[in-house]
Amino acid sequence: MNRRFPIALLALLAFLASGCLVRGQSQEERRTASEPATVEPADLDPHWREGTLPADIEEGTPVPGGTITVRTNGEPPSLDYLIDSDFWGHRLTMHNVNEALVRPDPRDHPNYRIEPELAASWEVSPDRLTYTFHLRRGVQWHDGRPFSAKDVLFTYERLLDPAVRSMHLRQGFADLESVTAPDDFTVVLKYRQPYVWALERIADVPIVPAHAFAGHEGAKFNAAPFHRAPIGTGPFRFVSWKEHEAITLERWDGYWGRKAYVDRVVYRPIPEPNVAQQLLLRGEIDVDINLSSEQYVKLSQEPKVVGAYHRIKYFESSFAWIGWNTQRPLFRDARVRRALGMLFDREKVRTALYMGLPQSANCVFYHLGPLCDPATKVADFDPAAAEALLAEAGWRDTDRDGVLDKDGMPFRFVITIPSGNPVNEAMVLLFKQALYRAGIEMELQKIEWSVYAARMREHEFDACMLQWSGDVEDDPYQIWHSSQVDGGSNYIAYQNPAVDRLIEQIRGTFDAEERHALFRRLNQTIVDEAPLLPVFHMPRRTMIHRRLRGVYLSPMTFFQVRDLWIDPSFAAGRGS
Amino acid sequence: MATYLARRLLLMIPTLLGITLVTFVIIHLAPGDPVSIAMGGELRAGSMSAEAIEHFRKEMHLDDPMLVQYGRWVFSLLTLDFGTSWRTGRTVLEQIGEALPVTMGLGGAALFFVYLLGLPLGILSAVKQGSLRDRATTLVLFVLYSLPSFWVGTLAILYLGGGKYWDVIPVQGLRSPDAQGLAILDLLWHAITPVVLLAYASLASVSRYMRTGMLEVIRQDYVRTARAKGLSERAVVYKHALRNSLIPILSHVGLMVPFLIGGSVIVERLFGIPGMGQLMFQAILTRDYSLIMGISTVTAVLTMLGILATDVLYAVVDPRISYGGRK
Numbered sequence: 001m002n003r004r005f006p007i008a009l010l011a012l013l014a015f016l017a018s019g020c021l022v023r024g025q026s027q028e029e030r031r032t033a034s035e036p037a038t039v040e041p042a043d044l045d046p047h048w049r050e051g052t053l054p055a056d057i058e059e060g061t062p063v064p065g066g067t068i069t070v071r072t073n074g075e076p077p078s079l080d081y082l083i084d085s086d087f088w089g090h091r092l093t094m095h096n097v098n099e100a101l102v103r104p105d106p107r108d109h110p111n112y113r114i115e116p117e118l119a120a121s122w123e124v125s126p127d128r129l130t131y132t133f134h135l136r137r138g139v140q141w142h143d144g145r146p147f148s149a150k151d152v153l154f155t156y157e158r159l160l161d162p163a164v165r166s167m168h169l170r171q172g173f174a175d176l177e178s179v180t181a182p183d184d185f186t187v188v189l190k191y192r193q194p195y196v197w198a199l200e201r202i203a204d205v206p207i208v209p210a211h212a213f214a215g216h217e218g219a220k221f222n223a224a225p226f227h228r229a230p231i232g233t234g235p236f237r238f239v240s241w242k243e244h245e246a247i248t249l250e251r252w253d254g255y256w257g258r259k260a261y262v263d264r265v266v267y268r269p270i271p272e273p274n275v276a277q278q279l280l281l282r283g284e285i286d287v288d289i290n291l292s293s294e295q296y297v298k299l300s301q302e303p304k305v306v307g308a309y310h311r312i313k314y315f316e317s318s319f320a321w322i323g324w325n326t327q328r329p330l331f332r333d334a335r336v337r338r339a340l341g342m343l344f345d346r347e348k349v350r351t352a353l354y355m356g357l358p359q360s361a362n363c364v365f366y367h368l369g370p371l372c373d374p375a376t377k378v379a380d381f382d383p384a385a386a387e388a389l390l391a392e393a394g395w396r397d398t399d400r401d402g403v404l405d406k407d408g409m410p411f412r413f414v415i416t417i418p419s420g421n422p423v424n425e426a427m428v429l430l431f432k433q434a435l436y437r438a439g440i441e442m443e444l445q446k447i448e449w450s451v452y453a454a455r456m457r458e459h460e461f462d463a464c465m466l467q468w469s470g471d472v473e474d475d476p477y478q479i480w481h482s483s484q485v486d487g488g489s490n491y492i493a494y495q496n497p498a499v500d501r502l503i504e505q506i507r508g509t510f511d512a513e514e515r516h517a518l519f520r521r522l523n524q525t526i527v528d529e530a531p532l533l534p535v536f537h538m539p540r541r542t543m544i545h546r547r548l549r550g551v552y553l554s555p556m557t558f559f560q561v562r563d564l565w566i567d568p569s570f571a572a573g574r575g576s
Numbered sequence: 577m578a579t580y581l582a583r584r585l586l587l588m589i590p591t592l593l594g595i596t597l598v599t600f601v602i603i604h605l606a607p608g609d610p611v612s613i614a615m616g617g618e619l620r621a622g623s624m625s626a627e628a629i630e631h632f633r634k635e636m637h638l639d640d641p642m643l644v645q646y647g648r649w650v651f652s653l654l655t656l657d658f659g660t661s662w663r664t665g666r667t668v669l670e671q672i673g674e675a676l677p678v679t680m681g682l683g684g685a686a687l688f689f690v691y692l693l694g695l696p697l698g699i700l701s702a703v704k705q706g707s708l709r710d711r712a713t714t715l716v717l718f719v720l721y722s723l724p725s726f727w728v729g730t731l732a733i734l735y736l737g738g739g740k741y742w743d744v745i746p747v748q749g750l751r752s753p754d755a756q757g758l759a760i761l762d763l764l765w766h767a768i769t770p771v772v773l774l775a776y777a778s779l780a781s782v783s784r785y786m787r788t789g790m791l792e793v794i795r796q797d798y799v800r801t802a803r804a805k806g807l808s809e810r811a812v813v814y815k816h817a818l819r820n821s822l823i824p825i826l827s828h829v830g831l832m833v834p835f836l837i838g839g840s841v842i843v844e845r846l847f848g849i850p851g852m853g854q855l856m857f858q859a860i861l862t863r864d865y866s867l868i869m870g871i872s873t874v875t876a877v878l879t880m881l882g883i884l885a886t887d888v889l890y891a892v893v894d895p896r897i898s899y900g901g902r903k
Contacts, residue, residue: 281739450608
């Protein structure tokens, strides 16, 4: 009787041990042991290896029908970009469900020229103060009601109403004086002073139907049911939203333009990376743009995934940076800031921590566009040069305690980062070691995001880490102008009259070529002055199912679901 | 009994006020506020100007003294107005109304299986105290108890969720994406893994409670008397001992009520289940004050009612306890 007990225990231990073994096995062991079918790197097609799209994937005669499933890594709080800047809310609805007067041409990467959408044409007055839009006629809302200038007026009035939660859009209309509609199909926007990015900002304002908001005036507008069940004019109609389950869009056959091909697009919120990976292995997802770096690399060993998906990486306009609070005495000297940058091993971080996926950043604007000069480079990792530079700035270890000092002040500071990202922490620790060897002590402080954001606004930090994301071309004023230290986004409190002048010039230059040249000069100045250290541009790590055709890369406008179609002859697993 | 019930129900009002006041003060004193969250996780340059922030604070009355804010909240509560979530613009009651049935369904199923398995295991352990079977179940249950559910859940998804290994369980949500209408089988199929994950750790505590209660009763004189007058072991255990040892289990049921209502953040997040745990977690992350307050209030009320119900059940199970006769 008593003998059964150890056997049960042994069985249990064996079970646990087997679990550990499977978990502990290295990739090589597993490949040789049980999975002879894994794909060797040499077998991978070059597109998979490089993370690019094959060119012929856009060709062919579109076949209508079918359902596309897109993974979202979070659930949007609402589906109205007018009151909510959420990433997925924007990607789902803008130019798909709700349209703007104009839109950036998704096929025109990286310039994204503005083309007509709800406005068939427009004129700009010679003084650049008046924009006259001639609206498309015969456009219908998804509920069958006709679209007219009334809706445009309504939308812009809401946008300008301070009670409406559209601060993310409103700042682009600070100089807008009035919006009027001389007739049902003409809208006139009058500005107080010329604004360079007027059309780009107009392209970002989703037009909503005035008739859908009865009884939701003023602050009540923010709680209208419309925001969760939008009605638009776009090629897709909103069908349903089941929380934590799916948001479904359907092709709108009454669309004024070329109709979409697929019947439905289903967005499934799947926050858990492991679950998303399972669904990729099962081929249940068509588009996933939120792979982790590790998944992006390791899924190469899954024949099922390689057979069923294109692996793509592409760059949106964003860069991660480490900023120095230039109000603090430690960071007033540009030489010190440059030296700190030279102590940060960007190449090591890029390869060791991020598996070589990101691109080192040398530009604070969209690095693929015309705003960045490839010749402008942030100084490489060079501890010796950094120490020389620090000595030149007067930082020496006079009291021989291993820490540099100047006028009796030791070089010690705290870097504040948002909590919850272990890779960022590893990156900071790597930096800390290099600094320590150079005689600088840096402490790490992790803070929850909501608190972190408030600290940034109040400039309560020595050094910080953040990521800016933006558009192809943004107004640099908010981030870089000295007037934006209070109330703006100049968190690092950087004040430089030369930079201010360049920004003001940029805002007054309507010739694109000239303006871009000024942008490049501005970037050169910022890189030289080093108020922040641009670290890298992180690409989107993406899987696109091979059955999808009509796919083209348009980093700033997401994948155009209206152009996608499903290849009926594709058999899963065949691949290329 | 009626006066007892009335008294208990009236006592709930000050308790509730206390709970909500403490919750209110804590969430408002905690660093960070909705304004910081509204700036967005993926920062775009200057998504909020100083003016916009000020407006936002005014709209949410964030600049009033805390007691005034609390008073306003209590006042609207009197009309059963829990407010709306600033993030989604939906009413708090609507959101709780969606999440609560999901969580209670899963939690109820989990509890059912916990008692279905845990009680017999506890009884068996007690009856054969010190035997191999007793020690083996104890060991296994404690091993289960020590396995964190996020780990077991992740392993289940990776090894049983299809893809590379066995394809036996669904890994996401409570229904298949292509499910039409009320597919009850589909729902049950999706619920199995979350229910198991919710249940397995509680087996240990239930069977322990049962075992202890049983052991205590089994040593009583009347059990010895029952044995002495020649009753079969079965009759002794199930008729005389079991009933009397159920009282501690009742208090255990009372303890499980918050679990039933609050849900599990981990399991719900892993499997993408729209329950109370996820709702509360999201609300806290986004500093959604009215939602946090709404969930705390509903949870507090339901928990207090649950405790009251167990207290009343004591009187039903044990004739010695009587609330009416005590004068």
